[in-house]
Amino acid sequence: MNIPRNWRLQQQRYRLEGEVCEKCGARIFPARDICPECEAPAKTPLVFSGKGEVYSYTTVHTPPQGFEEFAPYILALIQLEEGPLITAQLTDVDADHVDIGMPVEMVTRKVQGGGAEGPIVYGYKFRPVLHATVHAAPHE
Amino acid sequence: MRDVAIIGTGETKVGEHWDVSLRHLALEAIQAALADAGVATVDALYVGNMLAGELAGQEHLGALVADFAGLSGVEALRVEAADASGAAALRVGYMAVAGGLADIVVVVGVEKMTDALAGEIVYGRSLATDGDYESAVGGSLTAVNALLMRRYMHEYGYAQRDFAPFAVNAHRNAVHNPQAMFRFPITPERFAAAPMVCDPINLFDSAPAADGAAAVVLAPGDAARTFSAVPVRIRASAVGTDALAVHDRHHPLLLRSAALAAQRAYEQAGVTPQDIDLFELHGSFGILAALSLEAAGFAAPGQGVRMALDGEIGLTGRIPIATMGGLKARGHPAGATGVYQVVEVVHQLRGLAGENQVPNARLGMTQSLGGSGGTAITHILERME
């Protein structure tokens, strides 16, 4: 994918920036400027939390040109906690440990590129939610 | 609007034609269709094609094919709607004749895929998905359909092997189709043992990329009998659309485009699903066959796979599908497939389907999908008595 096209998508790729519809309140990702629920103009930016759960998934054994180095990789539909579905790769997990309903969170990873296929492209992937590290409170 | 009839058909064998170019494939199908119709000149040519620019290094197919087929000078345009391109070209030809803008029109679907490397073909087909948000993150066409399939299995409680009857039925019917790519039967056991492409979609659940061309000649309905002893009337021609990306659809397991196209077609023809004798659907994967059966009103949501398991999709079943092998075993030359579907229904309605003849076929339906269902195009065809 060429450089201007990737540059145009950077807010979506790095921050999960979508939109909110001022008329009906629908939260929209990817951004599309017309609300799919009520068809009103919707251009108010909204940064999504990056939290969600697996809605469906597949392991891609036969990748398209440009994704060979990642194969086999897990592609998923993630239901974001704000509502919309997003298509993204899962990372830091084996397919054997993925289930529909599994909580996941967004991370930034290399999505494509390097070498003859063009520039390196970074963007969102999702990984299983890590349990927060609890620092032991100092004893009084 | 005028009635429109199909007065001739032609098709090449589907397969890996390393020795034949795109233009020669189109020529062979067009010549066969013109000969079948008994016409030498046409008013217009519409070419359905998905991937010639990406895989065959050639755009500008309207003029190219017209010139090469000896029709130089006629109106000629290429029509594109991903792997529904062939059906889209027929839709345009139908509009031209129905609207009185042309009398005799030839529609050809042509695709030349197998010169390219496997990764190039996977990439080319992925161009039917959303380029910013599906293929950009590694979503091949098979992968996004696999996402639909796994969700379907989860919601309705099916196993991967439950999809086997779609492929088994297609292969069984292809045995008797001399134009089919895979003329051998398969068993459910062989289906279950096939390697995964994008699990749960395996190799035997995936229609093969192929080369091929198919053509039909259209004429006004009231003139059809002067050309053909057994013309076929186009009773309905309808298009529906939806978001390209699965994640942008309200209900991913309901193919809205297909439901809209089918509903519009039933209204045009004044018929219901119960009146349809056979249905050539877009079974590029078993999951799309199931979702098409459901969207077109032959099965309730979640019951498309059950229909196949219950043997209702065979030649003598409640609604025969893939009667000449379908996308899975006839082969899936992308932008040509929509015209193959129509040619096969015409064979059935003319009583020319040989071993695969559906008894007393009078009304047949085709439905072609682009990508994972962004476009759906439905035609209903009727034998003229």
Ligand SMILES: [Zn+2]
């Ligand atoms: Zn709204």
